[in-house]
Amino acid sequence: MVETGSNMKRELKAVIKDAKGLLDAYRDLGVDAPPVSPNALRTREEQAPSALQADSPETADTLEALRAFVGDCRRCKLHQGRNKLVFGEGSARARVVFVGEGPGRDEDREGRPFVGEAGKLLTRIIENGMGLRREEVYICNVVKCRPPRNRDPERDEIETCLPFLKRQLAVIKPEVICVLGRVAGEALLGPDFKISQRRGQWHEYMGIPLMPTYHPAYLLRNPSAKRPVWKDVQGMMDRLDLEVKKNG
Ligand code: SF4
The missing domain is CATH 1.20.5 (Single alpha-helices involved in coiled-coils or other helix-helix interfaces)
Incomplete structure (x- = not known):
């Protein structure tokens, strides 16, 4: 001693x-x-976890590190009205990532994506249609905080939040991205994107094949859109080598 x-x-x-x-x-x-940073005077063990975390989305090499980096984000005005930030959930090794536009009321309350009626329909599409478990895929949104009164997220909000989605995709490296609805399609494929014209066709985002289809909330209001959505889902299953059930 x-x-x-x-x-x-x-x-x-x-x-x-x-x-x-x-x-x-x-x-x-x-x-x-x-000048000496106070952290430089501490040992690695003494440093707060935040000091060891990513210092930009690009340096976050896991979803956990990215979530820690996002933190209690106030980078755009959507933070003002949110209850809970909805980062996304699912498998870090998902073969398919579903991307919606932003959290709604139920998601904002729970802090989880696609948990309301539209979310239940998406879960049925994933589980009954594709034969996957919801935990096997990854589900997230373009913006992580609920826009007031469920309005569309604005351009500046999308631009501020998009690096987080990009990093989620870069970390997961899915084989397929499924974009749900017009707003998410515009965010990823550009302002000229029209869901009715471009759904059902393969596109590419960050080098990853991307399939746009109707948002489940639209499907709830327009049951006749079920047939084209099922066609789009079959296209994805085909690419993922998943067996298509005859009674889909
Ligand atoms: S929407 Fe995105 S950028 Fe805006 S406050 Fe929420 S997490 Fe941050």
Whole structure:
């Protein structure tokens, strides 16, 4: 114990000596010593987790690191009216990522994507239609906070939030992206995107095949859209080599 204590003392003296030498060197050169960050004075174990996290979305190499980076985000005005930020959920190794436009009332309350009526329909499409479990895919939105009165997210809000979705896609590396509805389609494929014209066709986003289809909320209001959506889903299943049930 005494041995350890004297070792520490010796090490401390050596550190102080080094620091003094460095300061002398700066003085000799006639320049100011650079400011020291408080974190630099702490050991790695002592540093708060935030100091060890990604310092930009691009450096987050896991969904957990990205979620930690997003934190209690206030980067756009949508934070003002949200109850809970809805980051997204599902498997980090999902073969398919579903992307909606933004959280609605139920999602904002629960902090989870697609949990209302439209979400239940999406779950049925995934589980009964595609034969996958909801936990096997990944579900998220273009903006992570609920727009007031469920209005469409505005351009500046989409631009601010989009790096998070891009990083989610870069980390997961799905084989297919399924874009749900016009707003998400415009966000990823450009302002000229028309869901009625471009659904059912393969596109590409970040080098990943992308299939746009109608939003489940639209399907609830327009049951006749069920047939084209099923066709789009079959197209995705085909690409993913999933078996299509005859009674789909
Ligand atoms: S919508 Fe996105 S950018 Fe805006 S506050 Fe929420 S997480 Fe941040």
